[in-house]
Amino acid sequence: xxxxxxxxxxxxxxxxxxxxxxxxxxxxxxxxxxxxxxxxxxxxxxxxxxxxxxxxxxxxxxxxxxxxxxxxxxxxxxxxxxxxxxxxxxxxxxxxxxxxxxxxxxxxxxxxxxxxxxxxxxxxxxxxxxxxxxxxxxxxxxxxxxxxxxxxxxxxxxxxxxxxxxxxxxxxxxxx
Numbered sequence: 001x002x003x004x005x006x007x008x009x010x011x012x013x014x015x016x017x018x019x020x021x022x023x024x025x026x027x028x029x030x031x032x033x034x035x036x037x038x039x040x041x042x043x044x045x046x047x048x049x050x051x052x053x054x055x056x057x058x059x060x061x062x063x064x065x066x067x068x069x070x071x072x073x074x075x076x077x078x079x080x081x082x083x084x085x086x087x088x089x090x091x092x093x094x095x096x097x098x099x100x101x102x103x104x105x106x107x108x109x110x111x112x113x114x115x116x117x118x119x120x121x122x123x124x125x126x127x128x129x130x131x132x133x134x135x136x137x138x139x140x141x142x143x144x145x146x147x148x149x150x151x152x153x154x155x156x157x158x159x160x161x162x163x164x165x166x167x168x169x170x171x172x173x174x175x176x
Contacts, residue, residue, distance in 0.1 A: 001053065002158040003170060005042040005060075005103060007096075009120070010148045013072060014038050017089060020075065021122050023141060024087060027134035030123035037167055040091055040120050042100050042153060045111060052110060057155065057171050059106045067151040067175045068095035075141055076119075084128060088119035089143065099153070151175050 009017070014035050021032050048056070073092040077084045096118045104112070128134050155171040 001048050001050075002046055002160070003048055003053070004044040004156055004158060005153055006039040006156055007042065007070075007150050007153050008039050013146055013148055016072060016144050016146055017120065017122060020089065020141065020143065024123065024134070024137065027128065027130050027137055028087070028123065028125050029127040029129060030087070030125045031164070032123045033121055034164065037165065038120055038122075039156075039167075040096070040118065042096075042116075043103055043107070043111075048110070053155075053170070056107060056110060060103065060155070060171075060173050063102060063106065063173065063175075065099055065102060065175050067149055068093060068099075069147050069149050070096060071147045072143055072145060075122075075138055075143060077125075077138070081135070084125050084131075084134075086121055087123040087125060087138075088121050091118050091120065093118075093150075095150075099150075 017038050018035055024030075025032070045056075070091045070093040072089060074090045076088055076090065078086040078088065097116065100116045100118075152172055152174050154169055154173070156167045157170050159166045159168070
């Protein structure tokens with residue numbers, strides 16, 4: 001089973017991200033992430049069996065980690081200006097990295113991820129229609145400085161379909 005650990009976003013943040021997607025749409029041919037699928041991935045697992053899934057849940061239960069605020073910060077793309085494949089928005093908070101590192105330590109027997117970057121994927125780019133215009137738009141795009149409190153994260157399963165992924169909650173982990 002494909003699954004991932006994620007922080008879900010509140011309605012206000014989703015609406016801001018949808019606004020940003022709409023502003024970028026004329027410049028790129030892309031698969032935009034559906035509003036209901038916008039999230040921050042803490043860790044991805046490409047293939048997990050049922051026993052490992054139960055062990056992972058057990059390892060993450062009752063983690064001593066407190067709630068924390070995060071702030072919408074910046075927009076960017078991966079991997080670089082020459083080859084733009086992913087457009088993302090960043091969330092700022094040192095606590096996201098701390099939460100990721102604690103999860104890594106608790107799940108070190110399942111997989112290791114040393115390349116964590118706190119971001120929300122907005123679009124997977126197929127083609128840029130106007131690269132110069134796109135880069136200017138990214139540079140000048142105003143992002144509203146919104147914030148929200150992270151008080152939980154989720155283990156979600158991801159089922160791939162012809163119309164895109166379908167996410168389902170497997171487990172919720174409350175922060176204290």
